[in-house]
Amino acid sequence: MAEPVVSTPTSASTPATRDTPWPVALMSEKIAGWVERLGQLWIEGEITQWQVRGGHVYGKLKDLSQDATISFTVWRSVAQRLTSEYAQGDRVIALVKPNFWVKGGSLTVQVFDLSHVGLGELLERLERLRRQLLAEGLFAPERKRALPFLPGLIGLVTGRDSDAEKDVVRNATLRWPGVKFKIHYAAVQGDRAAGEVTAGIEALDRDPEVDVIIVARGGGDFQNLLPFSDERVVRAAAAATTPLISAIGHEADRPLLDDIADLRASTPTDAAKRVVPDVGEELAGLDQARARMSSRLGQFIAHETDRIAQLRARPVLAQPERGIDERADELVRWAARGAELADRAVNDRGQALAQTRARLTALSPRATLERGYAIAQVIAVDGTPGAVVRDPADAPVGAALRLTVAGGHVATVVTP
Known part of the structure; x- marks a missing residue:
């Protein structure tokens, strides 16, 4: 059996060739040496990540004009000497010393001094866009639309196989097993993210079956969330007629989409709880x-x-x-009372009539005649009775008279 060939360690002065390749460790050590010779230098950039852990600061610094980012570390002893507060978006100059970690093969810089230069380019651009959208009234509360109580179909714009997708679908299904989704996959960070998220919002908004749209991402640093502050994305959200939920999932940073959306959810899980009962x-x-x-x-x-x-x-x-x-007895009493009153009224009226008749009889001329009196009237030439004789002069001798007595009439002539 042949013995295995054991390569002889290559000297650092030996050129790296196909026959005499350098070990990875040797190359890493040479890179570390080259980086070490750079020493301390001043650099300028924009902070895109700033995290404090145990008094130390770990972050990332982005070039102001090109797509280049480097990680940095500020040890506790240096961080305690800093006189200003720093956060994502700050434009700074830093005194750094590059370090190449041989074991992990990564390049970082150690910060020895740090100072503000001004508001970072990204933050300035976002602030200008925020003021413009505010002036257009796109942040006004009256523009916010109410979410449907139970949407029949939920549109979801998120990354393919992302935790955000799983959180939304799982939690919404747990709350309402019959819920249905229409998912539009899009890049949620990088150069393609803004265009693909915009296309997803517009496509779902055109679908008449979609009742509400969720734009979800599982958080990230300031730089990774920039697509959700892109003007194309926020204007597509503002133009949508379908209610829209922003579920970017980062409390420290607030993308402009959060202000445009009809509802801001703190996380994708929160969005699932808000969208279905x-x-x-x-x-x-x-x-x-x-x-x-x-x-x-x-x-x-x-x-x-x-x-x-x-x-x-x-x-x-x-x-x-x-x-x-009771009513029958009462009716009998009233009937008897009515008959009594009727009889009494008839008797009273009869007596009154008899009295009136007696008075009329007493006053009648006939009653006077019945007592032996007579009415004498002179008979005219034509033989008709004339005036009543009231005085002897009214009846001269020889005048023909008509005497009316109780029994009738008697004719007579006045004699001397």
Whole structure:
């Protein structure tokens, strides 16, 4: 059996060739040496990540004009000497010393001094866009649309196989098992993200079956969230007629999409809880409502039953014939009283009539005649009775008279 060939360690002065390649460690050590010779130098850039852990600061610094980023570390001893506060978006100059980590093959810089230069380019651009959108009224609360109580189809714009997609779908399904999704996959960071997210919002908004749109991403640093502050994305969200939820999932940074959206969710999980109701809670609510209705209905029936019992206990319903008898007796009394009053009225009117007749009779001329008196009238030439004789001069000698007595008329002539 042949013995394995053991290569002889290559000297650092030996050229790296196909026959005499350098070990990875040797190359890394040479790179570390070259980097070490750079020493300390001043650099300028924009902070895109700033995290404090155990007093030390770990972050990233981005070139102001090109797509180049480097990680940096500020040890606790240096961080305690810094006199200003720093955050994502700050434009700074830093005294750094590059370090190449041989074991991990990564390049970082150690910061020895740090100072502000001004607001970072990205933050300046975002601030200008924010002021422009604010002036256009796109942040106004009255533009916010209410979410549907139970959407039939939820549109989701998110990264393919992302944790955000899983969180939204899983939590929404747990809350309402029948929920349906239409997912538009898009890059959620990098140069393609803004265009693909914009296309996703517009495509889902055109679908008449989509009732609400969720734009979801599982957080990230300031630089990774920049696509969600892109003007194309926020204007597409503002122009959408379908209610839209922003679920970027980062509390420290607030992309412009959060201000444009009809609802801002703190995380994709929060968005799932906001977009559909919890079936358990709704069923419990239905049970409570059913119990309240049953209780109210029982109270109403019991109240009405008591009222009916009270009505039945009244004498007019307990002994209805008693009321009839009382009214019958009362009717008999009123009938007898009516007959009595009618008879009395007839008698009174009869007596009054007799008295009137007696007065008329007493005043009648006929009554006077019946007492022996007579009425004398001079007979005219034509033989008709004339004036009543009231004085002897009215009846000269020889005048023909007509005497009216109680029994009739008598003709006579006046004699001397």
